Amino acid sequence: MSVRSILAALSMFPVLAGAASALELRLPADCSLGKDCFLQQFPDMKKGEGAVDPYCGIATYDDHDGVDLRILSMQDIGRGVPVVAAADGVVLRGRDGMEDQLIVTAAERKAITPQACGNGVVMSHADGVETQYCHLRKGSIVVRRGQKLKAGDKIGEIGASGLVQFPHVHLSVRVNGKEIDPVTGNEVGTSCVVDPADAKPLFASSVVAAIKPDQPTVLGFGLSGSVIEYDDLVMKGPPETAKPGDRLKIALTGPDGEAVAENTTEPVDRSKAVYFSYAGKKGSPKPGTYTLDVAVIRKGAPLLSESKTITVE
Known part of the structure; x- marks a missing residue:
């Protein structure tokens, strides 16, 4: 040789804090946050042009509606990192069969946009809450419509299907049809919070504690x-x-x-x-x-x- x-590579994220809501969501993957998986992006809390993350920072992009939990590289997809139910609930629908590949060109982006979520699953939970899991690994989904799951039950594996630039699972949360940011509890596209103490996250305290300011x-x-x-x-x-x-x-x-x-x-x-x-x-x-x-x-x-x-x- x-x-x-x-x-070496680095990435930065804002502080998350505050009291959890009645329904607590766990991390949507069976991994150790900050060790073998990383929170990369958050919802865009600004309506219209421009992007602001939940804490008035820059860890998002225009019209992004969820939280992205990433693994390091395409090679890590082969490790089979489980995507799991964030809370007890029932599977509403899903899709599988799309290839894992990174989108690079504008033409690729245009072609994939109608199926931007890639391989994914939607679940229904208590209190009008829905969760959606996108970009799962091709052939990894192990649940079916109508199946009841407990928090932590395997849904599939982290992949790179759909509109992606890095392998991750995208978690979207909806409450009574409205898109909600799980790290502050605010409706997506409405407002960010300057003081983390004002946040009322849907994420469990264990998830919040794993995010370093x-x-x-x-x-x-x-x-x-x-x-x-x-x-x-x-x-x-x-x-x-x-x-x-x-x-x-x-x-x-x-x-x-x-x-x-x-x-x-x-x-x-x-x-x-x-x-x-x-x-x-x-x-x-x-x-x-x-x-x-x-x-x-x-x-x-x-x-x-x-x-x-x-x-x-």
């Missing part, structure tokens, strides 16, 4: 045998969810404690959904255990850091 490169997330990092190209990541998302000025630092330490490679990016010039960098050194690495450190720098100080050891044989 002639080249070793290091990859104004905290970036390191989606992943490791070693590669060649220079990383952005398109190889297959981790695209909405614009404007990373803060300007943030920097990403990567350092690789060799088996003898010597610095092998290090890179600190220039400050992010604008808000971004996903940001990545790499550092590398030509030549074959000698066998041994390497330490890889990644840090997000904000205002000159580390905001978060992660580390792992990797053995080269």
Whole structure:
């Protein structure tokens, strides 16, 4: 192996807080939030042109009506991450059979828009609540119309069917026919909340607690045998969810404690959904255990850091 490169990516999300509603929704996938799945986008709370997320931030896009829970890449679809019922209820309808593929061109987008949800399921719950699960993996849906489910029962698996730019499950919530943001309890397209204490989320407190205030997330990092190209990541998302000025630092330490490679990016010039960098050194690495450190720098100080050891044989 002639080249070793290091990859890291980050994404940012707003704080969620407040009291839960009478009907509590669990996470719509059987995964660990912030570890192997990530909240990428929220509903657009602004009517008309422009987009504002539930807490008056930028983690959304125009006319988005739900919450997107993502996995890292198309390869992760193969792990079979279960999509599960967010609450007790009954299956109303569903669709399967659409391919998992990322939409890139305008022509692809136009063609897929009539079936934007892709493979999906709609459920009915108590108190006039409906939940809809979109973009499921082809052939993964295991429920049928009229079937009763308990919260946490498997519906299918996270995929990339329909109108998608990254693999995820899109959760929409409707109460008496109105689209509701599950993180604040407000009707979609009406208003955001400046103070998180004013929110009354439908999500359970355990989901709310897993969201860290104004905290970036390191989606992943490791070693590669060649220079990383952005398109190889297959981790695209909405614009404007990373803060300007943030920097990403990567350092690789060799088996003898010597610095092998290090890179600190220039400050992010604008808000971004996903940001990545790499550092590398030509030549074959000698066998041994390497330490890889990644840090997000904000205002000159580390905001978060992660580390792992990797053995080269």
